[in-house]
Structures are given as C-alpha cells and as structure tokens.
Amino acid sequence: MHVPDGFLDAPTSIATGAVAVTGVGLALRGARRQLDDRTAPMAGLVAAFVFAAQMLTFPVVGGTSGHLLGGALAAVLVGPWTAILCLSVVLVVQSLLFADGGITAIGTNITLMGLVGVLVGWLVFRGLQLLLPRRLGLVPVLAGLAGLVSVPAAAAAFVGLYAVGGQAPLPLAGLLSAMLGWHVLIGIGEALITGLVVGSVVAVRPDLVYGARRVLASRTLEVRPAVRDGDREPGAAA
Template sequence: MHVPDGFINAPTSAVTGVVAAGAIAVSLRGARRELDDRTAPLAGLVAAFIFAVQMLNFPVAAGTSGHLLGGALAAILVGPFTGILCVSVVLLMQGILFADGGLTALGVNITDMAIVTTVVSYAVFRGLVKVLPRGRRSLTAASFVAALLSVPAAAVAFTLIYWTGGTTDVAIGKVAGAMIGVHVLIGVGEAAITALTVGAVVAVRPDLVHGARDLRPTLRLRVNGELVDAPAGAAPVAVRASRRTLWVTGLVTSLVLAGFVSFYASANPDGLEKVAADHGIDKRTEKHAASDSPLADYGVKDVTDARLSGGLAGVIGVGTTVVAGSTVFWAVRRRRTRDVSPVSTSGV
C-alpha cells in the first residue's frame, strides 16, 4: 500500500507530513517507557523482519497481491509507540534506498501504514485480551483479529486522504469499495502472518512480548524477611542467553526471507496498485526522486542475474534496517536511562 508521488496533492501531503512528524515525536517519548535493555534489541529486529516480510507479496485475487503492513505485529511485540517507530523506519528505508513509496508521500505512508494500522490494531488487541480468557491461545486469537482489521482500516484511511487531496477526479465511492474489498482479503494474510509470528515468540520468550505482559508471572524475592517484586529485567543467565539466540534466529530468518524466498513472491500488483490502475488514480504518478538509486525496485544495479540482484538487495535492506532501527531504539533507551538516573543528594 505504498503511495507513490503524485497520488496526493502538495497541501494534503504537507498536512500528513505534520501529522506523521507529530506522531513520531510522541512515539519517541512513549517508546522510552516501552523499551528496556531486553526489548530494545528486539525492536530493531522487528523492523528488519517487517522489511523482509513486506518483500513477500502473496496472491489474494485474480491479478492482485498483498503484503504485510506490519503495524499490528510491531505493536503487539514491542508496544504501540515503538511499533509506530518500527514501521516508520521501514518506510523511510524503502523510500530512500529502494524507491518504494514516494518521498513527498512519506507523510501519507507513515500516517496510513504506521500510525493507523498500529493504533487500530493495538486498540482492538487490548480490548480482546481484556474479555477473552487469559492464556496464549487468546493472545494469538486477539493478534489475528487485530491484524485482520488493521488492513481495511488503512484502506479506509487512504480513501479519506484521497478524498481530501487526490490529484485525479475519481468517484470516491468506487475508490472506497475497491480499496476496502481487496484489503479485507489482504488482511487475512496479514492476520495469519501476525498470529503465527506472535505465537512463535510468545512460545519461547513471552517475557519479551509487550502484548503478553499480562501473562508474565511476577518474580518475587525475599528481602529482609519480606517478599518484594524483583526488578524489571531480572532473569537467570540461561534466559538471557536464549534472548541472544532468539535475536540471531530472527535475523537469520529475515535474511533468508528477503534474500531467497522473496524471489518466489507474487509479481502481481498489490491492492493499491491494482485499484489505482483500474480506476485511473495513477494518471498523475510522478517519477520517484530515488528512481536512479543503485537499489531501486529491490534490485542491485548492474547485477544482471535477477535472482542474485533481488537477493542482494533484500539482504542489504535487512541489514540497513536492523542497523538503523537498532540505532534509534538504543538511543531512545539511553535517553530513558538518563531520565530515570537518580539525582545525587550529597550535601543535602
């Protein structure tokens, strides 16, 4: 659902840019409360995993494909504020390096694919978790429903943005019907990927999953004859080692998906591209500012073998995203550490 340059006029793009910038600023502050020494590395990995899986377009209807948006997955794994940052990092990497999603439309894409999907999915997820029986199966089911609803919600958001600032004269009812219809189908794929991923991580490390915090048993220690809650992050050495194993496994999985499996992804246009072509929304599409990038269109320039070119581009994308994401999240974590550091009281 990456919106290219030219779909939305300049004033509306500017407004969504302000909305996106404001949401990122709020998310940077909110992420300080969500991230700690255990989860900050996971957040960078989540961004890289979303990048990798977004390369795997899957068929959903005749001549149409879909791909993961990732807002629900990120929000449930690392928290809604950090989730917005994760998807935003992915969109930034895709726009700058791979000419995927217009640079003037970056605000539109962050608003639609990062903010809307994350906010809607996490609200649905938390609501379901509160009413469903407490357990891992309920968590997985809530993840499925939340992800399923987040995709048509993004389609509705795009329709409203297009209604406000679309550059072609197309009946908004036709746009809405086509966008919502195809993205309900794409939502099923999003839901399956999200539920499977969340379920897999919860099965091995529920303590690292933000959405599973209600399932975590409280570790209590006896201090001076009284039971007190253990500090956050307290864990045996063996558990900490498995966290590193999880990170390495996730990174290797992302590299394999982007570097190898992506070659077998559907070549059909995604939901937005198909609707745009069918209804004339793409008449004023503009050339991407990064169209001459060595990695444009997810291929390495001057590498003639398509499989090798796409695989190298995917690996570079995963590596760049995990570095960029990890840098952002470690910086946020360090800022939190400084904010909560005890103030010296000497001399008082």
C-alpha cells in the same frame, strides 16, 4: 498501500506530514518507557521482518499497491510506541533507497501504516484482552484478529485522504471498493502471519512479547507446602 508522489495534493501531503512528525515525536517519548534489554533487540528483528514482508507488493488500483503492513504484529511484540518507530524507519528506507512510495508522500505513508495501522491494531488487541480472559494462549489469536482489522482500517483511512485531496482521476466509489476488497483479503493473510509469528515467540519466550506482559503479571504464584520424607505415603516415589 504505498502512496506514490502526486497522488494527493500538496495541502493534504503537508498535513499528513505534520501528523506523521507529531506521531513519531510522541512515539520517541513513549518508547522510552517500553524499550528495555528485552525489547530493544526485538525491535530490530521486528523492523527487519516488516521490511521484508512489505517488499512483497502487488498493484491494487491507480498506482497504489497492496502488501502486508505488520503494524499489529509490531505493536503486540514490542509495544505501540516502539512499533510506530519501527514502521517509520522501514517506510523511510523503502522510499529513499527502493522508491517504494513517494518521497513527498512519506508523511502520508507513515500516517497510514505507521500510525493508523499500528494504533488500530493495538487498540483492537488491548480491547479484546480486556473483554476476554487473560490467557497466554489467547495472545496469538487476539494478535491475529488485530492484524485482520488494522489492514482494511488503514485502507479506509487512505480513501478518506483521497476524498479530501485526491489528484488521480479515480472515482471514489470504485477506489473504496477496490481498496477495501483487496485489503480485507490481505488482512486475512496478515492475521495468519501475525498469529503464527506471535504464537511462535509466545511458545518459546513469552516474556519477550510486550502484549503478553499483562497476562504474565496476572498469573498467581502457586505455593505448595514442602513434603518431608516422613510425611510421604508408603510406596510413594521419592
């Protein structure tokens, strides 16, 4: 979904750049409440994983490309504000060092993948958490569903931007059909990978998963009275 240079007109690119700067600024403030000794190392690992996943791209239509986004995955693992920072760093490095996405379109790509992808994924995840029982086993499933929804949502947002300031000679209906069609398929892959990665971390260290903290906090500690040796039944194991 990396948007190249010249795909959108200057006013639209400037507007998305302003949105991206504002979003990153808010994320810098919000991440202070999310980053701790557990989240900071995880953020680096998440950024590296998303960077590697997004490098696997394939063309969709008119110079755009499709790939895994990683927004929902990052949001569930390290929190939405930190996830925005992770995605933004990845997108800037990809644009400047690998020419993946135009330099003048950095703001557009951060808006689509770093803001829309992350926030939609997180809102879907938290919304489902509020509706369903708080069970640790549901965290990977809900994360996968969030990833499934976030990818076509970001694609739809791109089509909306193109409708406002698109420069390439592409019919809007054809672009919408191609983007949503491909990104629904990508979303299925994103859901599987997101669920597997989150599930792997939850199985080993659930305390490292930001999206699992409310579930862990809601667990009640079961206190059992101590059993003295004289109270044991005859033949019971010591």
